[in-house]
């Protein structure tokens with residue numbers, strides 16, 4: 001098992017990857033789908049189901065989903081011994097700009113330009 005630098009976060013509107021292209025997929029109902037292999041040696045790719053380029057309509061549901069996401073990130077950080085704050089957005093467009101970062105209560109950095 002590699003040494004991961006952290007987690008890259010996507011939403012399911014991500015143009016660059018398909019559902020099969022994520023290590024973990026956090027469904028709207030809070031189910032976490034795990035893929036068979038890690039696809040990237042450096043980062044763990046986690047996708048949150050939803051298109052966050054538009055405002056969130058079901059706030060309660062998304063809050064639950066974010067709770068599951070935080071638990072997952074903390075679990076991964078502890079298992080692979082990286083700082084849970086090493087959570088980065090995939091890019092400027094992914095996750096979308098309505099993504100509720102404030103629900104994560106973890107500081108997020110957008111990748112440098």
Ligand SMILES: [Zn+2]
Pocket residue numbers: 009010011014015016017090091094095
């Ligand atoms: Zn992405």
